[in-house]
Amino acid sequence: MKYSLAHIGINVLDLSRSVEFYTKAFDMHEVFRMHPKSELDMILCFLSDEGDTTEIALTWYGERDIPYELGENDVHLVFVVDDFKASYEKHKKMGIVCIEELKKDIYYVEDPDGYQIAIVPDRYHPTFFTRRSRREANAADRA
Numbered sequence: 524m525k526y527s528l529a530h531i532g533i534n535v536l537d538l539s540r541s542v543e544f545y546t547k548a549f550d551m552h553e554v555f556r557m558h559p560k561s562e563l564d565m566i567l568c569f570l571s572d573e574g575d576t577t578e579i580a581l582t583w584y585g586e587r588d589i590p591y592e593l594g595e596n597d598v599h600l601v602f603v604v605d606d607f608k609a610s611y612e613k614h615k616k617m618g619i620v621c622i623e624e625l626k627k628d629i630y631y632v633e634d635p636d637g638y639q640i641a642i643v644p645d646r647y648h649p650t651f652f653t654r655r656s657r658r659e660a661n662a663a664d665r666a
Contacts, residue, residue, distance in 0.1 A: 527603055534584065538568060555568075556569070565583060565584050565585065566582075599639065603644065605644075620632055629643050630642050
């Protein structure tokens with residue numbers, strides 16, 4: 524099994540302001556934006572560095588109008604795995620699976636401090652779609 528860290532995610536109050544900040548402050552660029560199926564009005568905006576090696580997911584909830592307090596900010600880890608079923612079985616045996624949404628191809632494990640970490644198959648995570656697309660485009664340009 525091979526694991527790769529997919530992204531770090533944070534909640535933001537003003538998506539445009541946050542995208543502008545990360546673009547200006549750290550030379551990041553937007554690589555993917557999605558509106559997940561949810562009862563909540565939300566947008567996930569993925570930003571990457573110049574080398575496409577580090578990504579951050581800005582999560583915006585439209586109904587929110589007050590700043591986040593540090594203790595309620597949804598900073599989360601997501602790992603992608605090349606063998607989702609084997610990974611799930613491993614973590615189930617370890618007794619660390621805390622949320623199962625297998626029909627959505629996601630489950631969460633809990634670390635010793637109580638942080639929940641999402642596990643998803645690499646073929647479904649938008650970060651890896653964009654990386655694959657860029658690699659394929661670059662390979663085609665060189666051919």
